[in-house]
Structure formats: C-alpha cells, structure tokens
Amino acid sequence: MKFKVSAQLGYAAKSTGTIILNIHALRTERQKVLEETFTITPQTDAEELITATTNNRFIRFDIKEPGDYNITYDALVDNYFEVHNYKKYTDISISNLHPDVLLYLSPSRYCQSDKLYRLAENEFGNLANNYNKAVAITKWIHNHVEYLSGSSTSETSAYDTVAQQAGVCRDFAHLGIALCRALSIPARYFTGYSYMLIPQDFHACFEAYIGGEWLLFDATRLSPLNGFVKIATGRDAADASIASMFGDINNTTIKVDCQFADEGEFSPFYHYPSVFDAVTYM
Amino acid sequence: MKFKVSAQLGYAAKSTGTIILNIHALRTERQKVLEETFTITPQTDAEELITATTNNRFIRFDIKEPGDYNITYDALVDNYFEVHNYKKYTDISISNLHPDVLLYLSPSRYCQSDKLYRLAENEFGNLANNYNKAVAITKWIHNHVEYLSGSSTSETSAYDTVAQQAGVCRDFAHLGIALCRALSIPARYFTGYSYMLIPQDFHACFEAYIGGEWLLFDATRLSPLNGFVKIATGRDAADASIASMFGDINNTTIKVDCQFADEGEFSPFYHYPSVFDAVTYM
Amino acid sequence: MKFKVSAQLGYAAKSTGTIILNIHALRTERQKVLEETFTITPQTDAEELITATTNNRFIRFDIKEPGDYNITYDALVDNYFEVHNYKKYTDISISNLHPDVLLYLSPSRYCQSDKLYRLAENEFGNLANNYNKAVAITKWIHNHVEYLSGSSTSETSAYDTVAQQAGVCRDFAHLGIALCRALSIPARYFTGYSYMLIPQDFHACFEAYIGGEWLLFDATRLSPLNGFVKIATGRDAADASIASMFGDINNTTIKVDCQFADEGEFSPFYHYPSVFDAVTYM
Amino acid sequence: MKFKVSAQLGYAAKSTGTIILNIHALRTERQKVLEETFTITPQTDAEELITATTNNRFIRFDIKEPGDYNITYDALVDNYFEVHNYKKYTDISISNLHPDVLLYLSPSRYCQSDKLYRLAENEFGNLANNYNKAVAITKWIHNHVEYLSGSSTSETSAYDTVAQQAGVCRDFAHLGIALCRALSIPARYFTGYSYMLIPQDFHACFEAYIGGEWLLFDATRLSPLNGFVKIATGRDAADASIASMFGDINNTTIKVDCQFADEGEFSPFYHYPSVFDAVTYM
Incomplete structure (x- = not known):
C-alpha cells in the first residue's frame, strides 16, 4: 500500500552543533521507499549513517553557525503488512x-x-x-x-x-x-x-x-x-528518538503528515x- | 480486653549517641496501661517525651559509652474497640x-x-x-x-x-x-x-x-x-518508627510478644x- | 518593621468543592498582624482553622457552584527579627x-x-x-x-x-x-x-x-x-502549600506584593x- | 600478556528454564583465547550465540529438569594493551x-x-x-x-x-x-x-x-x-550481565580467579x- 509522508521540522540554533534525525522511512523487505527528498534550509550537507547494529536511518548534519534551520522530508512509500x-x-x-x-x-x-x-x-x-x-x-x-x-x-x-x-x-x-x-x-x-x-x-x-x-x-x-x-x-x-541535538539547539516547530496514496479505498x-x-x- | 505485651530490643553502640524509641503502649480513652516496666541494661536514664503535636510515647535516652544495650518493655493493657x-x-x-x-x-x-x-x-x-x-x-x-x-x-x-x-x-x-x-x-x-x-x-x-x-x-x-x-x-x-538512632548504633535483636490476658475466650x-x-x- | 502585603488569587471551578488556603500572615510573638482583610468574590463564607498541631493559618471555604472565584488578601504586619x-x-x-x-x-x-x-x-x-x-x-x-x-x-x-x-x-x-x-x-x-x-x-x-x-x-x-x-x-x-483544592478547581492567576511600610529606610x-x-x- | 582465568558458578533450579551466561573471554584483535574449557554438571548441551549487534560471547543452555547445576569455565588468554x-x-x-x-x-x-x-x-x-x-x-x-x-x-x-x-x-x-x-x-x-x-x-x-x-x-x-x-x-x-536466568533458577555460588601466566614479572x-x-x- 502506498503512502505519502512528510515531516517539517524547525530548529533554532544558538550555537554551532550537530543534529541527528531519525525521520526517514525505513527500507525493509516489506517497505520500499519509492521516492524521497530531504532538504535543509539554509542548505547544509547531511550524511546518512550506516551502523552495524541497526538499520534505522539516522541522518547527521552540522550546524556551522547559529540561526534558524528548517528541515523538510517527503517520501512516497510502498509497504505491505x-x-x-x-x-x-x-x-x-x-x-x-x-x-x-x-x-x-x-x-x-x-x-x-x-x-x-x-x-x-x-x-x-x-x-x-x-x-x-x-x-x-x-x-x-x-x-x-x-x-x-x-x-x-x-x-x-x-x-x-x-x-x-x-x-x-x-x-x-x-x-x-x-x-x-x-x-x-x-x-x-x-x-x-x-x-x-x-x-x-x-x-x-x-x-x-x-x-x-x-x-x-x-x-x-x-x-x-x-x-x-x-x-x-x-x-x-x-x-529511536526523532532527533538528537548536540549544542544549544532547540526544536521550534514540527509538522507531520501521512496520506493514503494508493488505488482503491x-x-x-x-x-x-x-x-x-x-x-x-x- | 486485656493483653500482655512485651518487647526486647538489643543495640550495639560503636559510638556514643542517642536512641528514641516508640514501643510503649499508647494511653488513650479506650486504652489503659494497667502496668508497665521499661528497663535498659546497663542501667541508663530515659525520659518520656511530651510533645504538642502527638500523643505517641517517645522514650529518649543517651548512650554514654559504646557497648551492647538491651531494652525490655512489658505492659499489661486494657483496651476496647x-x-x-x-x-x-x-x-x-x-x-x-x-x-x-x-x-x-x-x-x-x-x-x-x-x-x-x-x-x-x-x-x-x-x-x-x-x-x-x-x-x-x-x-x-x-x-x-x-x-x-x-x-x-x-x-x-x-x-x-x-x-x-x-x-x-x-x-x-x-x-x-x-x-x-x-x-x-x-x-x-x-x-x-x-x-x-x-x-x-x-x-x-x-x-x-x-x-x-x-x-x-x-x-x-x-x-x-x-x-x-x-x-x-x-x-x-x-x-511512627519503632526506633531512631543517632550515632553509630545498630539494632541487633528484636523480640516481640502479645498475649491475651483476659477472662473468657x-x-x-x-x-x-x-x-x-x-x-x-x- | 512594618510591611504591607497582598495576594490576589483566581480560581476556575468546574465543579463544587473546597479550597484551603495558607496565605495569611502568621501571628507570633514577633509578628503582629495590625490590619487584615480577606475577601472572596463572589461572596463566600470562609473559616480559619484552628489545629492542635500547627499555628499556620489555614482558611477553608466551599465552592458551592462552578464559576470563577477571586480571592484578595491584604495585611499590614509588624514584625521584628x-x-x-x-x-x-x-x-x-x-x-x-x-x-x-x-x-x-x-x-x-x-x-x-x-x-x-x-x-x-x-x-x-x-x-x-x-x-x-x-x-x-x-x-x-x-x-x-x-x-x-x-x-x-x-x-x-x-x-x-x-x-x-x-x-x-x-x-x-x-x-x-x-x-x-x-x-x-x-x-x-x-x-x-x-x-x-x-x-x-x-x-x-x-x-x-x-x-x-x-x-x-x-x-x-x-x-x-x-x-x-x-x-x-x-x-x-x-x-505549607499555598492552596489545596478539592474538586475540579484550578488556579488561574496569582499576584503577590510586599511593600516596606515603616518609617526610615x-x-x-x-x-x-x-x-x-x-x-x-x- | 598471558592470564589464566576461571569461574565456577552454581545454580539451584526449582523449575525447568534457560540460562544465558556471559563469562567467556572476549575474542578480539588484541585478545586471543589460547585455551578454553566450559563444562556444565550434570552434562548439558550449550550453544554460543552469534548476534549481529555485539561480539560479546553469550552461552545459552536449557535446564531440562530441576536440580543443582555447576558451571566451570577455564581459559588461558593472551592479550595486550x-x-x-x-x-x-x-x-x-x-x-x-x-x-x-x-x-x-x-x-x-x-x-x-x-x-x-x-x-x-x-x-x-x-x-x-x-x-x-x-x-x-x-x-x-x-x-x-x-x-x-x-x-x-x-x-x-x-x-x-x-x-x-x-x-x-x-x-x-x-x-x-x-x-x-x-x-x-x-x-x-x-x-x-x-x-x-x-x-x-x-x-x-x-x-x-x-x-x-x-x-x-x-x-x-x-x-x-x-x-x-x-x-x-x-x-x-x-x-553485559554475567547471567540471565529464565525460570525459577537462582545463583547459589560464584568463584572467580585470574592469575598472571606469562614470563617475567x-x-x-x-x-x-x-x-x-x-x-x-x-
């Protein structure tokens, strides 16, 4: 079954630091991520962490200067139960x-x-x-x-x-x-x-x-x-926390959505x- | 109804200090203490504390030298419920x-x-x-x-x-x-x-x-x-704790008894x- | 030294109930309450509780119908330390x-x-x-x-x-x-x-x-x-809590004041x- | 540096159940297990668990009937820091x-x-x-x-x-x-x-x-x-607990030893x- 999911997160950074997010749809045998976009504004490099102990998808990025940061994640996912x-x-x-x-x-x-x-x-x-x-x-x-x-x-x-x-x-x-x-x-x-x-x-x-x-x-x-x-x-x-912040960084907004995106009812x-x-x- | 009650408590004192006991039968309108003996071995002076806030019967005595102390309390009580x-x-x-x-x-x-x-x-x-x-x-x-x-x-x-x-x-x-x-x-x-x-x-x-x-x-x-x-x-x-000890004093033994001491069954x-x-x- | 003190408390009662306040200046040998007014709006009878165990001044009153209640306490106090x-x-x-x-x-x-x-x-x-x-x-x-x-x-x-x-x-x-x-x-x-x-x-x-x-x-x-x-x-x-509420009653506002009211500096x-x-x- | 280590553990099982031990010397690049024996008395099959998330060496075995069980572990280990x-x-x-x-x-x-x-x-x-x-x-x-x-x-x-x-x-x-x-x-x-x-x-x-x-x-x-x-x-x-017991099983004895087994001082x-x-x- 297909779903469109999205998350928008805002952060106010008073210092430099690092954020690790765990909001990406998991990739498993039964859950395929068909499309996916992830953006940070202002533009910031991010990497997906690969660990030996879990397949949770952690995204890490640095806050190189204080300020407001907005994260947007959108995905089209096909899974079955x-x-x-x-x-x-x-x-x-x-x-x-x-x-x-x-x-x-x-x-x-x-x-x-x-x-x-x-x-x-x-x-x-x-x-x-x-x-x-x-x-x-x-x-x-x-x-x-x-x-x-x-x-x-x-x-x-x-x-x-x-x-x-x-x-x-x-x-x-x-x-x-x-x-x-x-x-x-x-x-x-x-x-x-x-x-x-x-x-x-x-x-x-x-x-x-x-x-x-x-x-x-x-x-x-x-x-x-x-x-x-x-x-x-x-x-x-x-x-499995949604976000871990290192530095003087606070979450300011959070908006989540999940829509049915498949045929039929x-x-x-x-x-x-x-x-x-x-x-x-x- | 009459009951005979007794308590024997042992304490090992490694320092001087003070003990406050709360083992005496309460005196109330419905509970009379007919007879009562309280002894500390070796012989030690003790006082019953009278407080404004409670009629619980606290007994305070000083441990003036380290050693073993034995407390014996016996009472004949008549109460009714x-x-x-x-x-x-x-x-x-x-x-x-x-x-x-x-x-x-x-x-x-x-x-x-x-x-x-x-x-x-x-x-x-x-x-x-x-x-x-x-x-x-x-x-x-x-x-x-x-x-x-x-x-x-x-x-x-x-x-x-x-x-x-x-x-x-x-x-x-x-x-x-x-x-x-x-x-x-x-x-x-x-x-x-x-x-x-x-x-x-x-x-x-x-x-x-x-x-x-x-x-x-x-x-x-x-x-x-x-x-x-x-x-x-x-x-x-x-x-309402049975005993409070101030100093390096430990309870070693405790023996309690309560017997029916009235006529009939x-x-x-x-x-x-x-x-x-x-x-x-x- | 004289002080004028005041407290204004607001309560929203969604049910009937009882409130016990502890905001009155204590009366002690060293603290005299020279003047004092206490009002509840809408007008509500209140009693000062006298207890055997404390001389804290508890005021109890019933909330007989749901609604908003405002309490005002003013006092002129003379105390010395x-x-x-x-x-x-x-x-x-x-x-x-x-x-x-x-x-x-x-x-x-x-x-x-x-x-x-x-x-x-x-x-x-x-x-x-x-x-x-x-x-x-x-x-x-x-x-x-x-x-x-x-x-x-x-x-x-x-x-x-x-x-x-x-x-x-x-x-x-x-x-x-x-x-x-x-x-x-x-x-x-x-x-x-x-x-x-x-x-x-x-x-x-x-x-x-x-x-x-x-x-x-x-x-x-x-x-x-x-x-x-x-x-x-x-x-x-x-x-010594300022207020105890029994019933579906919530504190909405609180305003406190303390002014020096004596001669000199x-x-x-x-x-x-x-x-x-x-x-x-x- | 070489060390001889040993552990002896006793268990009293009042029911059937399972025990998982974590007492085996870890095998790492810097720690070699040169010799090792592990016995359960009465004789009981045990397996070493291989997990994706840790290289700790967990040993699992079933208690198939109530009784007393003794575990002995001996190893000669060469490690360097x-x-x-x-x-x-x-x-x-x-x-x-x-x-x-x-x-x-x-x-x-x-x-x-x-x-x-x-x-x-x-x-x-x-x-x-x-x-x-x-x-x-x-x-x-x-x-x-x-x-x-x-x-x-x-x-x-x-x-x-x-x-x-x-x-x-x-x-x-x-x-x-x-x-x-x-x-x-x-x-x-x-x-x-x-x-x-x-x-x-x-x-x-x-x-x-x-x-x-x-x-x-x-x-x-x-x-x-x-x-x-x-x-x-x-x-x-x-x-990293030494032992996890499932069932009505209690640890009764524990004896551990570690000896220097290398040349020199x-x-x-x-x-x-x-x-x-x-x-x-x-």
Whole structure:
C-alpha cells in the first residue's frame, strides 16, 4: 500500500552543533521507499549513517553557525503488512529464540520489566499463550491508562505509567513492552508515520515477537494498524528518538503528515481482542 | 480486653549517641496501661517525651559509652474497640472535617496520594461511599500485593508497591493510606502489638476516617482486627518508627510478644468485605 | 518593621468543592498582624482553622457552584527579627533538644535526609559546629544549583535536586533542609512574603535550629533575610502549600506584593558566609 | 600478556528454564583465547550465540529438569594493551564520530546522562579536552563515592549514586559513563576478569572514546588497568550481565580467579591523574 509522508521540522540554533534525525522511512523487505527528498534550509550537507547494529536511518548534519534551520522530508512509500491468524500456533521457547531477538527480553531505560514481573504474572500469567498475553496487555493498558497530552515527560517510564495511569503514545508503548518482557515475550519500540492519526504526529507503538513474527500492537487505539509507515525500531524511545541535538539547539516547530496514496479505498484495520488476527510488517 | 505485651530490643553502640524509641503502649480513652516496666541494661536514664503535636510515647535516652544495650518493655493493657455498622451513614465533606483531621488528607513521604489519584479513581471512584471505598481498597491490596519478607526496604513507598506488587505490613499500610487520601478519605498509619500475628513482630496497618471515626483496616489479613494494642499513629512510617538512632548504633535483636490476658475466650474478628461492620479503637 | 502585603488569587471551578488556603500572615510573638482583610468574590463564607498541631493559618471555604472565584488578601504586619552572633555558642545535643523540635530531624516527603547523609558528611561533616555547617550548606546549594523557573515540578525532591542541579526557591529550601537533617540539625520549611524579591511571588526558604533559635537561611540569595513576612512553617512544602483544592478547581492567576511600610529606610541584610551573624524571626 | 582465568558458578533450579551466561573471554584483535574449557554438571548441551549487534560471547543452555547445576569455565588468554600519551591529541567532534560509536552517547537504563548534564558541566565543563574531563570524572567519583559492598542493588543507577555516594564497581562504572555522555564523550560499560583484585570477583569499569580509542578508566582504583581480561562491553550493566536466568533458577555460588601466566614479572599500572598516559585494550 502506498503512502505519502512528510515531516517539517524547525530548529533554532544558538550555537554551532550537530543534529541527528531519525525521520526517514525505513527500507525493509516489506517497505520500499519509492521516492524521497530531504532538504535543509539554509542548505547544509547531511550524511546518512550506516551502523552495524541497526538499520534505522539516522541522518547527521552540522550546524556551522547559529540561526534558524528548517528541515523538510517527503517520501512516497510502498509497504505491505500481513495479517496472520494466531488461533493455533506454538510459542517459541527462549532456548529457540534467534540470538538477535534475545536483546528485546532485557529491561531497558524506559521499560523496567524486572520491576513489573509480579504485576505481569498476576494479571496475565494464566493466559494460554504469548499471543493471548500480548493482546490482553494491550487491552489492559487501553483500559487503565488515559491518553492525555502533557501528562508525562521525557523521563516518564513504564514504572511510572503503571502508577500514574496517564500518558501519550510513547508511554503506552513503553508499558506494553515492559509487560511483555516481564513475561519473557520479546518486545520492541516502533515509531512511524500513521495514517488517520488525529492530530497528525509521529506515532509510537510496540511490536511483540510471537510465533516467529514481530506483531504490531497499539494500546492507544488511535490509528489503524494497517496505516503505518515504519521509521525505526529499538529497545525503547532511547533507541529511536526523532532527533538528537548536540549544542544549544532547540526544536521550534514540527509538522507531520501521512496520506493514503494508493488505488482503491483504504480499509482501516483495528485490532479487537476477540479476534485472533494480528498485523505484522516485518 | 486485656493483653500482655512485651518487647526486647538489643543495640550495639560503636559510638556514643542517642536512641528514641516508640514501643510503649499508647494511653488513650479506650486504652489503659494497667502496668508497665521499661528497663535498659546497663542501667541508663530515659525520659518520656511530651510533645504538642502527638500523643505517641517517645522514650529518649543517651548512650554514654559504646557497648551492647538491651531494652525490655512489658505492659499489661486494657483496651476496647467498638464495632459499628456502616450500612447507613453519611460521608463527612471536606468542609466539615475537623481541622486536626485534614492533615491526613495530604500526601506524605511514603504515601504519594497525589501521584495515584487516577488509579484510585479508576478502581474505586464509582463506589457508593467512603466506607465501601476503604473496604474495596483493602481488598484490592490484599489481592494484588504479595506479602513477602525482604521484598521491600525502608525506602519503598506506596508508589513502588503499586508497580512491584510485593511488600510487608508497612507497605500494605502505606498503599492503603495513599489510595484513601487520593479519594479524599483521611487515612493514617497505625503501629501496634498484634495478638495471633505469626511470627510475632510489631505490626502496621492503617486507619481511615469515616463517619467521624477512625476505622481500622489491615490489608495483610494476618491478624484479627480486635487483637491490637496500639503504639502509635502518624502520617506514615516516618512518624511512627519503632526506633531512631543517632550515632553509630545498630539494632541487633528484636523480640516481640502479645498475649491475651483476659477472662473468657478470645474471639478473633477479621474483616470481610461483605460485612458492613468495622472496628474502631479510638 | 512594618510591611504591607497582598495576594490576589483566581480560581476556575468546574465543579463544587473546597479550597484551603495558607496565605495569611502568621501571628507570633514577633509578628503582629495590625490590619487584615480577606475577601472572596463572589461572596463566600470562609473559616480559619484552628489545629492542635500547627499555628499556620489555614482558611477553608466551599465552592458551592462552578464559576470563577477571586480571592484578595491584604495585611499590614509588624514584625521584628533579631540578629545574633554565632561565633561562640554551643551545639544542642539531640538528648537536650526540645521534644517539639525532634520532628524536624526526620526525613520527609521532599527532604530525604536518610538518603543524603554520606553526601552531607563528605561535604560538611568536618566543619566545627552546626552554625558553620548550615552556612556551608547554604553556600554549597547556591553554588551548585541553578535557579531556573520551570526546571522542577511539584514532585521534585531534594534527592532530585542534588543530581539535576536546578530548581526554584522551593527546591533550594528542600535541599537545605535535607542536608541539615542528614547532619542531625533540625530544619524546617518556611514560606512568606518577601520584600525586594523580583519578580514578586510567594517565597520559600528554610530555618535551621541552632543554639536554641530557628535561624533563617535562603540559598537562593534572591531577597534580603530581613524582608520577610512569615506565612507558615512545616516539615516541607507538603505542610505549607499555598492552596489545596478539592474538586475540579484550578488556579488561574496569582499576584503577590510586599511593600516596606515603616518609617526610615529599609536596610537590606543578606547573609554572607564570612559573617557569624544570623537572622531569627521566632 | 598471558592470564589464566576461571569461574565456577552454581545454580539451584526449582523449575525447568534457560540460562544465558556471559563469562567467556572476549575474542578480539588484541585478545586471543589460547585455551578454553566450559563444562556444565550434570552434562548439558550449550550453544554460543552469534548476534549481529555485539561480539560479546553469550552461552545459552536449557535446564531440562530441576536440580543443582555447576558451571566451570577455564581459559588461558593472551592479550595486550597499549599505553598512549594524551598530552597532545584532538577531540573528535560528534560530526566525525563513527556511526557505531554514537550509540554510546545516549542515556541508558543505568546511565541517565540526560539528567546529569548540569552536574557534569558544572564540575568538568571547563576542562580543556575530553581526556582531561574523563580523568577528572574518574577522580571525582573516586573521591566522592565510597566503595561499600551491599550499599546498592540491581536497580541502583548513576542518578542514585550521585546522591547516595556509595556503591560497588558497577555503580562506579555507571556514574563514570553517565558523566562522560553528559559531556558528549562516548562511554561504555566493561566487564572482565581482573588480576590482583581483592577479593577476586568479576570486575566492572568503563571505557571512554577519546582520540579514536576506547580508553579504560576504573574509578574504584581497586585493580591495575593492565591486569584485565575482557569479557564484554555494552551500554551499561543491562547489556553485559554475567547471567540471565529464565525460570525459577537462582545463583547459589560464584568463584572467580585470574592469575598472571606469562614470563617475567607483572608490573601493575594504575592510573594517576597527573599523568597523560592512558590504557587501551581495543
């Protein structure tokens, strides 16, 4: 399915410095970037970083003099998701998990799974399998946590969200990840453009590794699961932040858009707990 | 009802210093101390502190030379509790609460009610009145939190216990207090000797102010509500700690006992959520 | 010395509820309230609460219908402070502290002295006496913590301020209190009107109990120590908050003023570490 | 230089499960594993995991029935370190850092550099270059933090250690990493066997990326910088834990040894702040 996505970011630099952005659509087997433009005004050289540890697309550029900088990113992306049925499948034991997946079992900065395992066991431990557990976790978060702009900060973690019961998409995702890991289900953070999200913004949700696939869960229920253009995955928001600024540089504006750009009608797919179908992008 | 209570505490002092104990049975209208002995070995002068702000019985004494010190406290206490029925009663609005009670609405060190109000509202906000809410809170804690020695420290707060779901009597009490206050129900910490508690130790639970009475709740369900000899009340454990040591002084041993010392049979009274009766000591 | 103080507070009530204010000038031996008016618009009955545990002046009133409410407080206050010299004095041992003062040795919500005693010992433990320690603590905070509006929240505690090194007057006060208590110096929170504070606002600082007096310290150095009109004291901000609202009620505006209203010239007195003089109001 | 290292670990398994160990000597250009044996009693199959993101050597094996398990690891390792002089060198700007190094600039679970940047700037911001800063950080930690077994837990982070000023090698390392990153110096966690460490145990310290090399720093000063056999590196202890157990499995014993096994005399090299030499292993 084709989507047109765009992001416009403004920065006020009071000093020289460096910015690293992570707003480019990911290139994967299932997501092709058909067209893409990236401009910085005033014109500034930028490089795409290639790392050994992740295929997230980090763009680095230097701010060589103080001033206002505007970034524009536009892309036409073609991706496809699959919907699998998880009524009958077999959990993968830890001893059979691919080594690259084990990383996503560990607690991380915002997902202190080691401190939430009793909660996870008490609420979800008796469910039949990892799919049921992940679905129940997503539902529990949706029911217990209020989506409330401004209720959390960049320091808020899953541990806080359990107690405070309010947050934004990032907090919903962190809590989902932490509860999955507490039950030995690998889980990771996912950022992307999101069609039909109101208001438009970068969105975050989480993927759980179930039956050999990374399944997508969104406890906010704010956008259809089949309307995403993936930007990045990571252990939590610390691995996939939209922008890192080094120097006295502040973000001033942010504008995001995601449009359906394919033939036919878009048929939104939301996950309902009663259904055994789940969406996977990769 | 008469109880014989005793406490034996050992301290190793590597320096001179001061110890303040709070182990004496409280003297109230409903609790008479019939006999009482308090000794320090080697013999040391001690004074009972009289303060303007609390009638808790603090005993202060100086450690004038390093060494081992043993404290023995024995008392015969006669107290009575009342069992009231709360099927029909009227909640007291904040505007009618006695000023001395308002203090117990504020968040405190271990009871961060200001950070738990969404949880409290979500779980208990719809219940009919403060009695029902306090009963439901007690039941919820009993069902969600595991009593587990060593699972918490002196820094553990209600905020932690919500996430970690394990603790000791002190943690159960703090969580009960925090959730009550989050719903504008005054609540305070209570320490005492506790008949039939196994193993014998100082016990902590909480009182909620409902219908003009301080009602006793024990989310641990480890001892009968009518088997207490009250030592102290306060905002939380910071106000009612068994011992405060100033200097290089450590507690080495602790032994506590509480025996029924009245005629007839002791008939243990545990609170059950289905019943509208509640125990009040004062 | 006479000061005219005033406060104007606006509240938007979306529900009925209750407000408790703590903005009235304290009445003490050394602070006389000569004139005072307090009005609520629209007209609303209010009562001053008399409690057994504090002489802070809490004013309680009910919001009987939703709407906008404006509070005006004006007072003419005559107080005097004393300046004592602490070059030669004797520390009071814990065994000789008045029982009512012991309370201010304990850790509290925002002042976790029990977690900061190594820091306190390492930085200040070798100083000659409690006066020198309190002066050094005040200076250390001034040098290490940046005064920065918006850098802290109502949840920020002394523990956080040690690491984050930024805060507002409340945070400076909490850290001072915590470090004093960690060294067994009783310390308490102080709120007041403050002449020459720019911009005008309620101010917070701390008092340490030294040589039998409560001495005033202000690590922010933002206002003269002899320009205060005392509102309240307490263990920390939890005991002395300007306003507590019960119901869906929000503060919308706040305006504070403090003018010198006596004959002659006001001669501002700031504390300098090299001097052995200290200010006490009570 | 050749070292013989060994580790013996005991586990009590009350259930089936999986253990992942990270105790094998790392294989790098500068560290050769000459001989190595690894046994599990009772005999159990184990596999070495190969991951895309790290060359740490994780060993995974299943516990197929409850019981006691003993692990023995022995190795003969030949490694070499270099001592470079950093009197004259050029800091690498963020825009020139290798992409794989950027990861080590981000805050992580135990190293909240984003919350400590004012502290870092205030204490070290004025120093001439990254080498001087890293040396000063190491010295500052050594002077401010007490090495005290049992003073911290697996949840203790750099943020805590700043306030509590006590910890073990892991805490010293986390604080060093966090302060480096707060100054935009890449830093990572390092675990290893350590010759002359008393008592023998796994040791942790940190590496800072300076002038294109990973330099080794040990704020504990408990062992010579040239006596290490490297096991793992990572963002913090969450990436390099000695053992991860899945199931009801507990570690019961741990015994570690590291002996010099080369010709000649071992000449211990400790870092002194006045010297511009630094050790790098890789």
